[in-house]
Amino acid sequence: MENTEIIKALRLCAKSGNIIDYCELGDDNGCLYSDNCGDCIDNLLRAAADALEAAEKRIVELNTKCANLQSQINEMENEIEELMPKRGEWIGIEYDGYADGYPVYDVWECSECGEEHNGEEDTLPNYCPNCGADMRKGEHDEQADS
Ligand SMILES: [Zn+2]
Secondary structure, three states: OOOOOOOOHHHHHHHHOOOOOOOOOOOOOOOOOOOOHHHHHHHHHHHHHHHHHHHHHHHHHHHHHHHHHHHHHHHHHHHHHHHOEEEOOOOOOOOOOOOOEEEEEEEEEOOOOOOOOOHHHHHHHOOOOOOOEEEOOOOHHHHHHO
């Protein structure tokens, strides 16, 4: 029996106003279960249970799909993060003297990866040779505005 027939049978029974105890419809009025009154309800409940079961399976499928998509999005976000040029700065960590009251650093550390650079301030590279972070000062913001 198709679900549409079950629904039709239930609608017909419902018109009689008492679908649980008995149905006043007979063959002449279109009842599909006149020989075995009550089957319409049984079949409807069975169909409803089947439909619920199928819906629950579908929800599980969709949730799994959703979780997979979310993890793909997370992976893409991580990839984008890696592709974006990082900004960093050289941090002086050792100095060998003072000039005008300020320490003259000769050992520096990348703020992003900890890569060390030996040499005075004018030898610092624009990009960290280890992690590639952009170490230039001040120019980033102007680039972002344009
Ligand atoms: Zn670095």
